[in-house]
Amino acid sequence: MSISLKLSIFPWIKSVLVFLKVKKDSLHICLRMTRLDSETLVWVRNNINTLDTKLKNLIDLGLEEICNGEDYFGKGADKENKIGVIPISSSDGVIRHFSETVSFILNYLDFNSEVASEKDVFGLKKSIEGNKDIVFIADDNRFVAIKFDGLMVIDNTHATARAYSILTREVLSKSSRSRCLLVGLGRVGGNILKYLFSNPLSVQCLVDKFYIYDINRKRMRNLSKKYPVKILTEDDLKQGIKQDVIIDATPSRESVCTNERILHKKTVFLQPGVPPSEKVNGINDYFHDPLALGVGTMGFMASQ
Structure with missing residues (x-):
């Protein structure tokens, strides 16, 4: 230098x-x-x-x-x-x-x-x-x-979001999975959402429905207006709408994405950061990494 x-x-x-x-x-x-x-x-x-x-x-x-x-x-x-x-x-x-x-x-x-x-x-x-x-x-x-x-x-939050966005797109493009849920729209989750609905990683043509959820309702509503996504509601939970791919970008081990009504044996569960909840132990396709990606x-x- x-x-x-x-x-x-x-x-x-x-x-x-x-x-x-x-x-x-x-x-x-x-x-x-x-x-x-x-x-x-x-x-x-x-x-x-x-x-x-x-x-x-x-x-x-x-x-x-x-x-x-x-x-x-x-x-x-x-x-x-x-x-x-x-x-x-x-x-x-x-x-x-x-x-x-x-x-x-x-x-x-x-x-x-x-x-x-x-x-x-x-x-x-x-x-x-x-x-x-x-x-x-x-x-x-x-x-x-x-x-x-x-x-x-x-x-790091931007880099982690890019890595998990690539991972999510690869999962969706190599399967017939049609429903995706992103929980947590903070610095990591918000950037994941941005990546997944922007070129070159856009998944818009790969999913029938893309759901989002965050405890900050104002943030969730604002992002639902910006991107072609659907807010996960209590009715969705009651109806037990199963999610094929779930990205848990929350800082908590227990969140709406561990609700048994939306999980099934073939759900792909992707989780940056925090350790997994015991509720996802029965899922075969589960990936958690706290740092490497x-x-x-x-x-x-x-x-x-």
């Missing part, structure tokens, strides 16, 4: 750090991200091959193909980029194994990643001085990848 580029980056880095430290004030514009625990992170590292195999069994595509998204977005990735993962000790502090797990996922996908030797701003400084092309950095509100060339910021997609988006 040239000296001139390094000098131009520092004022920009200051603005990024301010972005990461947005105060948790009125309306909670910056929602608190789901805080993973160290046991879950160790589980991801120990089971990443299982996650990869489960994806291949479900849609004939693996973790790399979903994260890359090249079939839809047509961009290859430069895996020669040097990536630094920076531990952050502010807010509730460093989660044990978080940075190591992020770096592990990236290296599993053949990226060139390592955890910074120092934390916080000092770690960022050392990464820049060490000619890193991309850094991954997270606090309790945001988890982002920063690409210095072009000064690009990739948010989002991190991998961040790596590809930052390297494309």
Whole structure:
């Protein structure tokens, strides 16, 4: 990295750090991200091959193909980029194994990643001085990848939404499933909805009905006017309208999508983030991943 580029980056880095430290004030514009625990992170590292195999069994595509998204977005990735993962000790502090797990996922996908030797701003400084092309950095509100060339910021919620949108479209395109339900329309779910009704991932021709649900009724109504979707109602639940594909983008283990009236044995249940409810244990086609798809997609988006 040239000296001139390094000098131009520092004022920009200051603005990024301010972005990461947005105060948790009125309306909670910056929602608190789901805080993973160290046991879950160790589980991801120990089971990443299982996650990869489960994806291949479900849609004939693996973790790399979903994260890359090249079939839809047509961009290859430069895996020669040097990536630094920076531990952050502010807010509730460093989660044990978080940075190591992020770096592990990236290296599993053949990226060139390592955890910074120092934390916080000092770690960022050392990464820049060490000619890193991309850094991954997270606090309790945001988890982002920063690409210095072009000064690009990739948010984990956006990347996770892209990955699960690709996964959803692949499920729908490779089956005769006609009803889809998206529960949770926050930062992840809202972006999933946007992806699924925009090119190149549009599923409009693949579903007979696309249902949405969120406890924020105003948000739900607004999005139902913007996209060709149907709000899931109490009458739908009473009638027991079965859903073929369910995407649970809520921060809760128990939500309307675990209602037994809308589940059947062949329901495909996709769940980013939180662990599964016991009510979905009987479903054969179930996929839950708390981190790998989002991190991998961040790596590809930052390297494309």
